[in-house]
Amino acid sequence: MKTVEKVVNPFERAGERSPGRIYDEKLKVRARREWRGVKDTFYDYTRWLYLMSVLGRFILVPRNVKGFFRYRWMMSYLFVPHGMDKFTIGLRDEALRIAHTSFNFVIADVTQAIANCFRGDRRVGNDTAYSDKCVITDENSMVTFMMGFDTKKVHTILREVPTMFASNIFHQFNVMHYLDIAQQYGIPGDVCPMPEAEAGISIEDDFCVLGCCAVQNNTTCDGSLMGNGIIAKRLEREYGIPTFQLATPLRHKEPDVLDYAAQEIKNAIAFVEEHTGERWSWDTYFAAAKRVNDATRCRIAQMEINSTPYPQFFGAAFSLYNDTNYMGNSGRNADFVKIDHKLLKLAEEGYKAKRMYAKEYRHRAIVWGVQPQYVIDMLYWMVQCWGVVPLTDMLSVINTDMIAEEDTPENREQAYRDMAMLNMEMIMRNHTHGGYKVLLDELWDLCEKMNADVVMMWEHMSCKALTGMHGMFEEQGRERGIHIMWVSHDLCDPRVFTRQAIRDQVNNYMRTVMREEPLDPSLENIPDNEAY
Amino acid sequence: MRDLKHLTYFEKLLQEANNALVKQAKEDGKICVAYTCENVPEPLLNLGDCVSIRLTAPNTGSIDIATYYMTNLLCEPSRALLERAIEGGFNFADCVITPDGCTMMNRAVENMELLQTMGKGNPRFFHEYMEIAFKNTENDVDLAVLQCTNHILKPLRENYGVDVSDEAIRKSVAAHNRLCRVIRAIGEFRREAKPRITGYEFHVLCLASYVCPKYLILDRLEETLEELKTREPDEKPWRARVLLVGSEVDDSGLIKLIEEQGAFVCCDRFCFGSYPGRTEIALKDGEDALRQVCRHYIQNCQCPRMMNQEKVYGRKAYVAELAKEYHADGIIYEQVKFCDPWAYERTLGSAMLANDYGYPVLSVDRPYNIASSSGQMRTRVQAFVESIEIKTIQRGGKA
Amino acid sequence: MKNFLLSLAVKLLLVVLGFFAVTFTVYFFNLDMKATALLAPWLEKWYDRLERKQYI
Numbered sequence: 001m002k003t004v005e006k007v008v009n010p011f012e013r014a015g016e017r018s019p020g021r022i023y024d025e026k027l028k029v030r031a032r033r034e035w036r037g038v039k040d041t042f043y044d045y046t047r048w049l050y051l052m053s054v055l056g057r058f059i060l061v062p063r064n065v066k067g068f069f070r071y072r073w074m075m076s077y078l079f080v081p082h083g084m085d086k087f088t089i090g091l092r093d094e095a096l097r098i099a100h101t102s103f104n105f106v107i108a109d110v111t112q113a114i115a116n117c118f119r120g121d122r123r124v125g126n127d128t129a130y131s132d133k134c135v136i137t138d139e140n141s142m143v144t145f146m147m148g149f150d151t152k153k154v155h156t157i158l159r160e161v162p163t164m165f166a167s168n169i170f171h172q173f174n175v176m177h178y179l180d181i182a183q184q185y186g187i188p189g190d191v192c193p194m195p196e197a198e199a200g201i202s203i204e205d206d207f208c209v210l211g212c213c214a215v216q217n218n219t220t221c222d223g224s225l226m227g228n229g230i231i232a233k234r235l236e237r238e239y240g241i242p243t244f245q246l247a248t249p250l251r252h253k254e255p256d257v258l259d260y261a262a263q264e265i266k267n268a269i270a271f272v273e274e275h276t277g278e279r280w281s282w283d284t285y286f287a288a289a290k291r292v293n294d295a296t297r298c299r300i301a302q303m304e305i306n307s308t309p310y311p312q313f314f315g316a317a318f319s320l321y322n323d324t325n326y327m328g329n330s331g332r333n334a335d336f337v338k339i340d341h342k343l344l345k346l347a348e349e350g351y352k353a354k355r356m357y358a359k360e361y362r363h364r365a366i367v368w369g370v371q372p373q374y375v376i377d378m379l380y381w382m383v384q385c386w387g388v389v390p391l392t393d394m395l396s397v398i399n400t401d402m403i404a405e406e407d408t409p410e411n412r413e414q415a416y417r418d419m420a421m422l423n424m425e426m427i428m429r430n431h432t433h434g435g436y437k438v439l440l441d442e443l444w445d446l447c448e449k450m451n452a453d454v455v456m457m458w459e460h461m462s463c464k465a466l467t468g469m470h471g472m473f474e475e476q477g478r479e480r481g482i483h484i485m486w487v488s489h490d491l492c493d494p495r496v497f498t499r500q501a502i503r504d505q506v507n508n509y510m511r512t513v514m515r516e517e518p519l520d521p522s523l524e525n526i527p528d529n530e531a532y
Numbered sequence: 533m534r535d536l537k538h539l540t541y542f543e544k545l546l547q548e549a550n551n552a553l554v555k556q557a558k559e560d561g562k563i564c565v566a567y568t569c570e571n572v573p574e575p576l577l578n579l580g581d582c583v584s585i586r587l588t589a590p591n592t593g594s595i596d597i598a599t600y601y602m603t604n605l606l607c608e609p610s611r612a613l614l615e616r617a618i619e620g621g622f623n624f625a626d627c628v629i630t631p632d633g634c635t636m637m638n639r640a641v642e643n644m645e646l647l648q649t650m651g652k653g654n655p656r657f658f659h660e661y662m663e664i665a666f667k668n669t670e671n672d673v674d675l676a677v678l679q680c681t682n683h684i685l686k687p688l689r690e691n692y693g694v695d696v697s698d699e700a701i702r703k704s705v706a707a708h709n710r711l712c713r714v715i716r717a718i719g720e721f722r723r724e725a726k727p728r729i730t731g732y733e734f735h736v737l738c739l740a741s742y743v744c745p746k747y748l749i750l751d752r753l754e755e756t757l758e759e760l761k762t763r764e765p766d767e768k769p770w771r772a773r774v775l776l777v778g779s780e781v782d783d784s785g786l787i788k789l790i791e792e793q794g795a796f797v798c799c800d801r802f803c804f805g806s807y808p809g810r811t812e813i814a815l816k817d818g819e820d821a822l823r824q825v826c827r828h829y830i831q832n833c834q835c836p837r838m839m840n841q842e843k844v845y846g847r848k849a850y851v852a853e854l855a856k857e858y859h860a861d862g863i864i865y866e867q868v869k870f871c872d873p874w875a876y877e878r879t880l881g882s883a884m885l886a887n888d889y890g891y892p893v894l895s896v897d898r899p900y901n902i903a904s905s906s907g908q909m910r911t912r913v914q915a916f917v918e919s920i921e922i923k924t925i926q927r928g929g930k931a
Numbered sequence: 932m933k934n935f936l937l938s939l940a941v942k943l944l945l946v947v948l949g950f951f952a953v954t955f956t957v958y959f960f961n962l963d964m965k966a967t968a969l970l971a972p973w974l975e976k977w978y979d980r981l982e983r984k985q986y987i
Contacts, residue, residue: 015796027875027965027968029961029964029965029967030961030964031961032959032960032961033958033959033960033961034960041959044955045955045958045959048958049954052963065700069965069977070981072978075971075974075975075978078967078970078971078974079964079967081963081964082967085961133944151781159584181985185878185879185883186877186878186882186883186895187876187879188867188869188875188897190605190869190870190875191872191875191876192872203985203986203987204983204985205983205984205985206983218666218837218839221549221635221872222634222635222837222872222873222874223872223876225702225839225873225879226836226837226872226873226875226876227876228839229841229844229876229877229880230876230879230880230987232844233844233880233987236841243841245666245667245839245840245841247665247666247672247839247840249663249675250632250663251632251661251662251663254663256663256679256682257663257675259674259678260663260671260674262674263671263674271949275785306619311631311939350704371979433632433635435632435642435661436639436645436646437897445727453640459603460862461603461605462605464605464606464635464636464639464870464872465635465639466643467605467606468602468603468605468606468610468635468640468643468645469602469603469639469642470600470601470602470603470640470815471600471601471643472601472643522953530969532971753944879987883986883987
């Protein structure tokens with residue numbers, strides 16, 4: 001089997017040596033926060049104050065209070081600081097700053113998204129003038145088709161992000177209610193729980209109701225495509241919100257689907273123009289395209305750093321930040337540019353200073369598959385408990401090509417193709433769809449490029465596109481001498497695999513196959529199965 | 533009723549994928565084009581010396597090896613097909629054309645390709661994957677034309693020298709329409725108050741039309757149609773008439789099981805059934821036959837993955853229309869276990885058919901091979917039949 | 932004037948120190964999340980009681 005050189009941390013970790021000890025089974029939250037030494041504890045404390053101020057400012061708006069008591073999923077956001085603690089477990093120095101910088105920005109973005117939802121919501125804010133300029137899109141939606149609309153005039157509302165996706169990160173049990181509703185109405189329990197939960201939210205009438213129109217798409221999977229039918233029915237028939245289905249080809253590597261995809265983008269833009277009354281602006285589009293390219297360059301640079309013995313920006317913060325920036329933003333918000341560069345600067349400083357997340361790195365892993373929402377901190381746990389450093393995750397391995405950014409007549413036509421390409425190569429589906437090569441061959445290429453000896457395979461049991469290649473991963477990994485460490489989960493339903501059951505799969509592999517002992521035994525068993 | 537003369541013959545053909553007629557076609561020098569999804573235009577797979585053979589895995593037992601490759605969470609048909617391919621059951625195929633329709637079936641074929649289960653010793657063997665339309669717009673027709681050109685016509689011409697001209701397509705459509713006419717005409721007898729064909733018998737004939745070379749079964753099908761015209765129906769009435777909607781039914785045992793409970797399967801609206809699968813293709817002059825064929829498939833498609841709302845609601849209206857035309861008392865929405873598209877379609881369809889159209893609906897999931905779990909299905913159907921009878925009595929009718 | 936400024940600075944310092952002492956205690960001992968965890972069951976009951984138009 002392939003082996004990699006062990007890298008030992010030249011620095012002693014300040015403060016708490018065994019962060020696993022701060023969990024308390026009875027409390028459902030941590031007994032206390034982590035002591036990270038004076039400097040980093042103070043930094044973490046100031047970021048906590050910042051988070052509290054974000055949440056405080058949100059709740060001071062009366063309509064947000066009304067929304068809080070109307071929507072069950074809002075309860076999750078009480079646990080945002082608890083969630084942030086998950087992202088920063090054991091982190092110090094640049095790593096701590098990277099996690100806070102990226103994730104605090106994501107939290108502020110989600111908070112704004114909730115505030116926007118409540119503002120236009122017919123049941124809460126009922127600001128009809130605002131709502132009439134809102135376009136609802138899916139949670140797993142590239143919003144490239146909105147890149148040419150002025151963000152001050154047309155508002156893109158990724159309604160399912162705060163309702164389901166983000167809320168599940170902060171409160172592992174909060175989606176179960178909606179899954180139960182969906183199953184009560186006949187959707188089987190074996191489909192992907194994410195679109196199923198979204199369908200459950202719609203059945204329960206627990207989505208905000210706003211917008212002049214909605215754009216749905218088929219970007220992720222069969223389940224996601226089909227769940228949209230249920231959601232659209234309520235949107236159109238009960239609330240009178242017209243929906244457009246943006247069809248996105250699955251075989252995105254084939255050149256003979258690009259014209260179709262580009263035409264679909266044109267149709268989606270025309271639909272938005274028709275319903276919002278606003279016109280598409282090429283100036284706005286190409287300004288956004290420049291920012292998309294800038295973000296791409298930053299991401300490539302981060303990946304290059306991660307290919308070295310001292311990777312800096314990885315794990316949940318990397319993945320969720322990329323999700324938000326690449327997919328939910330698509331160059332529309334200029335604030336992301338500053339954050340991109342700040343993150344890159346921090347990563348470069350960390351690399352120069354040889355900062356590490358654990359006292360040694362024994363293995364270098366590519367994380368493939370889809371991560372579970374309710375154990376979002378798993379990769380930080382894995383590096384600190386076992387010294388397996390996650391170099392990148394599948395969701396962060398996205399487009400690296402530059403798109404046209406100068407406004408010329410030829411580039412305007414090219415722009416539709418660029419938007420189509422980005423849309424087709426959306427997070428996750430750029431590997432789970434498009435034929436086996438993007439799932440298998442690209443993984444092995446990545447192992448080679450990033451010098452990985454382990455593939456940590458998230459086996460999301462309801463993701464049929466991934467599990468359908470189970471045997472091939474095994475066989476081809478074996479041929480290449482790469483360890484395939486399977487970790488099964490059910491994405492956002494913790495009843496199937498608890499958090500510890502998920503960690504135990506790594507524990508067992510490391511002990512029985514690798515014959516290794518943990519770097520930090522306090523982390524091997526954490527009593528957080530019942531924690532939020 | 534008196535047994536149909538050729539029923540046993542057709543039943544035998546359904547016992548294995550590489551059946552006697554497939555073997556005969558190979559001996560006749562035909563090119564066996566294997567496929568797995570109803571969304572692939574069948575006439576294009578029957579051009580010149582090509583014969584389309586839909587892959588099935590009759591009498592599926594253990595699917596352990598396929599389960600290793602694809603886990604136990606993928607739908608049973610996809611695993612059953614992979615298992616059969618690994619066993620060598622599809623070695624007759626000269627090529628496999630697969631649309632990226634449902635993910636699981638696509639993965640099954642990709643595994644077949646990676647494991648090189650077929651095409652040994654045939655340098656011209658190929659696998660092709662197609663993008664399939666999601667909506668019924670002209671943009672989707674454009675896509676379908678391009679996909680059929682690049683992934684069906686071009687490889688067939690280049691690898692096997694098949695004539696893919698407009699004339700050849702029209703000829704193939706004519707033969708396809710002949711088959712559709714026969715199957716539909718046979719199915720028409722199911723409308724009768726005292727039907728002279730059972731749902732089971734019809735299913736055997738219809739399924740055979742997908743898994744056998746058409747040119748070898750047409751005569752017998754037409755003979756069966758003639759036979760039916762004078763067949764005396766049973767006097768004993770059925771307890772209920774049901775329309776069966778859902779995933780592919782490769783196991784006629786399911787229809788038999790339903791009918792054994794007294795529910796006559798008066799119409800079929802499932803993948804590889806007669807609705808919409810055996811609808812004639814009307815070609816006009818003045819437009820490419822290929823484009824017309826593609827448009828026909830897109831406009832008539834009732835696949836759950838068609839995602840625009842016109843299609844989503846249209847599918848339910850189509851089921852309601854069939855139920856009305858075939859005088860169904862109730863509708864059974866079935867889904868082969870782990871099939872994502874039909875899992876959602878079944879849920880929404882059963883709710884809309886009950887609430888918006890007023891039909892009693894049974895919504896069930898089932899195994900690929902019904903023999904592996906017949907007891908549960910029997911109980912569900914029995915209860916459904918009784919509930920229909922009770923409703924009839926409550927409405928003042930006679931059960 | 933000098934005394935006033937000094938006293939203001941001392942008061943400000945005391946306020947800042949007091950704010951720091953209280954918030955840091957809440958932060959370090961995770962009192963914010965402990966209080967939230969106590970509140971959560973009540974909220975769940977609240978949401979359970981809300982009437983919703985549930986259908987597919």
